[in-house]
Amino acid sequence: MSNHALDSNCITLTRHVLAEQKKCPTATGDLTQLLNSLQTAVKVVSYAVRKAGITQLFGTVGETNVQGEEFPKKTTTSSKYTSNKMLVSEENDNIIEVETERQGKYIVCFDPLDGSSNIDCLVSIGSIFAIFKKDEDEPPSIKHEPPSIKHALQSGANVVAAGYALYGAQL
Structure with a gap:
C-alpha cells in the first residue's frame, strides 16, 4: 500500500x-452546460474506444465521409454519441440541426473521431471541436434564418472554446 x-x-x-x-458576472451558464455535454460525449466515446476488441476496432462500415474516406466502425459510433448536441461535423455533408426548442446561442464544429483512418495502425485518435457564439451582428439577411453553414463560417478569432480529447488505441 502506498503512503x-x-x-x-x-x-x-x-x-x-x-x-x-x-468570474463572468454576465454568464448565463449556457457555455458551461455545453462544455459539460461535450465532456459527457467524450467520456462515452472514450469508453467505446477502450472497450472495443480488436475485431470491432478494425474494418469499415461500407460508407464514405465527405472527404471520400471509408468510415471505420468507431467513427460511426462516435458520431452517434456526439451528434445530438452539435451542429457541424466533419463526417457529415450537411449540418446537424438541433431541434428549434433546444437551440442555444452556440455553434459547435467537430470531428467526432479525428485520425480514424489510422485506427488500423494503432496510433492515437481523438475528438476535436471548436465552439463559436452565434454572431449577434449578423446581417439581417441571415440573422433570423434557421441555422446553416453560413452561421458556422466565422473567423478563428471568434472561437469561444476549443478542445481535443485524445484516445489511445488498445488491443
Whole structure:
C-alpha cells in the first residue's frame, strides 16, 4: 500500500469551467452546460474506444465521409454519441440541426473521431471541436434564418472554446 495521500483537491474540467463562469458576472451558464455535454460525449466515446476488441476496432462500415474516406466502425459510433448536441461535423455533408426548442446561442464544429483512418495502425485518435457564439451582428439577411453553414463560417478569432480529447488505441 502506498503512503501517498490521495489529492482530493484536484482541478477537474467541470470544476475549472464552473470557476471560470463565476468570474463572468454576465454568464448565463449556457457555455458551461455545453462544455459539460461535450465532456459527457467524450467520456462515452472514450469508453467505446477502450472497450472495443480488436475485431470491432478494425474494418469499415461500407460508407464514405465527405472527404471520400471509408468510415471505420468507431467513427460511426462516435458520431452517434456526439451528434445530438452539435451542429457541424466533419463526417457529415450537411449540418446537424438541433431541434428549434433546444437551440442555444452556440455553434459547435467537430470531428467526432479525428485520425480514424489510422485506427488500423494503432496510433492515437481523438475528438476535436471548436465552439463559436452565434454572431449577434449578423446581417439581417441571415440573422433570423434557421441555422446553416453560413452561421458556422466565422473567423478563428471568434472561437469561444476549443478542445481535443485524445484516445489511445488498445488491443
